Amino acid sequence: MADRITAPRGTADILPGEVFLWQTIEATARQKFKAYNYKEIRTPLFEASKLFKRSLGQTSEVVNKQLLELKSDKDEGFALRPEGTASIVRSYIENNLDKKEGLSKLYYMGAMFRGERPQKGRLRQFHQIGAEVIGAKAEHPYWDAEIISLSVELLKAFGVEGCELTVNSLGSHTDKEEFSKKLRALLKKDKQGLCQDCQDRLKRNVFRVLDCKNESCKRIVRSLQLDHSHLSKESLEHYTSVKKGLNISGVQYREDVRLVRGLDYYTHTVFEITNKKLGSQDAVCAGGRYNDLVKQLGGADVPAIGFALGIERALLAREASSDVREADPDCYLVVLDGAYLDQALKLLVQLRAQGISAEMSFRSGSMKSLMREADKSAAAHVAIIGENEIKARKVSLKNMKSGEQREVAFDALVNTLKG
Numbered sequence: 106m107a108d109r110i111t112a113p114r115g116t117a118d119i120l121p122g123e124v125f126l127w128q129t130i131e132a133t134a135r136q137k138f139k140a141y142n143y144k145e146i147r148t149p150l151f152e153a154s155k156l157f158k159r160s161l162g163q164t165s166e167v168v169n170k171q172l173l174e175l176k177s178d179k180d181e182g183f184a185l186r187p188e189g190t191a192s193i194v195r196s197y198i199e200n201n202l203d204k205k206e207g208l209s210k211l212y213y214m215g216a217m218f219r220g221e222r223p224q225k226g227r228l229r230q231f232h233q234i235g236a237e238v239i240g241a242k243a244e245h246p247y248w249d250a251e252i253i254s255l256s257v258e259l260l261k262a263f264g265v266e267g268c269e270l271t272v273n274s275l276g277s278h279t280d281k282e283e284f285s286k287k288l289r290a291l292l293k294k295d296k297q298g299l300c301q302d303c304q305d306r307l308k309r310n311v312f313r314v315l316d317c318k319n320e321s322c323k324r325i326v327r328s329l330q331l332d333h334s335h336l337s338k339e340s341l342e343h344y345t346s347v348k349k350g351l352n353i354s355g356v357q358y359r360e361d362v363r364l365v366r367g368l369d370y371y372t373h374t375v376f377e378i379t380n381k382k383l384g385s386q387d388a389v390c391a392g393g394r395y396n397d398l399v400k401q402l403g404g405a406d407v408p409a410i411g412f413a414l415g416i417e418r419a420l421l422a423r424e425a426s427s428d429v430r431e432a433d434p435d436c437y438l439v440v441l442d443g444a445y446l447d448q449a450l451k452l453l454v455q456l457r458a459q460g461i462s463a464e465m466s467f468r469s470g471s472m473k474s475l476m477r478e479a480d481k482s483a484a485a486h487v488a489i490i491g492e493n494e495i496k497a498r499k500v501s502l503k504n505m506k507s508g509e510q511r512e513v514a515f516d517a518l519v520n521t522l523k524g
């Protein structure tokens with residue numbers, strides 16, 4: 106017997122019974138994005154590897170360990186996108202979106218790929234819904250508040266309850282350097298207690314120590330006396346205004362000076378939304394400012410901010426009671442004699458052309474077996490077609506909920522079902 110081929114580890118089929126929920130989540134997101142005036146953008150699933158290396162940072166886990174690179178003849182170096190921000194900034198620069206649009210408010214939904222060790226809530230192919238505000242006019246701290254409120258609102262609209270929002274500010278590029286110096290000096294005292302990876306991180310990118318999952322590192326990080334003294338007056342003012350914007354928008358948050366995020370491009374505001382139901386992979390949404398990235402990738406010196414939420418994690422954290430179900434067919438045609446199949450097919454085509462969800466078994470058979478099939482389809486009505494019906498150009502229409510049955514002319518069937 107041939108080997109059974111299974112889906113790659115860390116990927117999942119989204120089966121017909123689940124797709125409707127995904128569609129509902131996507132439709133809800135589109136409505137929210139419309140309310141906030143964001144426009145959709147779709148970028149390729151793979152990009153030049155160097156795009157991610159340059160933007161997310163060589164020392165980030167995503168680039169260092171998780172980038173899924175593609176083999177290619179010409180050795181151009183492509184990689185499946187591990188996130189959406191870098192691609193959108195690339196596209197923003199390449200297509201002069203700033204000149205065309207002034208301020209770009211963009212959203213996206215789609216698959217992302219990271220070569221992680223799969224576990225609950227951590228996949229190799231997962232899906233994000235995200236948004237980015239990019240352009241010279243994206244400076245104001247209320248854009249930060251808008252992006253954060255939008256993420257919170259989306260999760261609520263998806264039926265995800267019990268989320269916790271944490272915000273922080275890393276400050277400008279210069280403030281970040283200051284912060285990393287301070288952090289390095291503090292951590293050096295406890296160097297021996299850090300894991301081997303973190304001892305390396307001390308030299309290469311000290312912020313990564315703050316995200317380490319090793320218990321001993323976590324203990325050391327918790328004991329650090331950190332504050333916002335590395336922030337310049339302007340950075341502090343920006344951060345204060347972001348919080349004011351959140352207060353005005355009615356968004357609740359906590360602050361944590363240890364929140365730095367795992368990607369290098371962030372400056373100023375960073376935030377994360379967690380949910381306890383998710384266990385160890387508890388981040389359902391995250392984002393922040395990246396004021397230097399557009400310039401760093403060859404574009405104008407314009408600020409930007411954005412977020413992305415993981416759809417799989419949002420679904421895991423969702424209340425089961427808010428489950429949604431795809432609508433069942435309106436009508437199921439039951440044909441008692443093979444001689445009438447062609448006429449029944451004509452009727453089926455007419456119903457569908459009028460937007461009625463209709464189904465039929467392309468076989469004739471006993472009333473009992475066909476009614477069993479109709480029942481399985483969960484159709485609201487069953488239209489029975491036998492010899493008498495064909496002669497009278499009528500169907501016997503049974504309402505499956507009330508059990509009531511009546512005769513309806515072929516010509517009147519569409520209106521009856523619509524009614």
Ligand code: HAM
Nearest residue numbers: 188190227228231388389390391392393411412413415
């Ligand atoms: P991120 O924190 O890497 O940020 O990912 C955002 C969200 O994607 C996470 O909070 C999580 O819900 C989901 N996610 C990430 N990795 C996985 C995985 N392996 N399996 C399942 N879900 C996952 C970004 O991607 C940034 N681009 C966000 C951003 C946009 N910052 C500014 N603009």
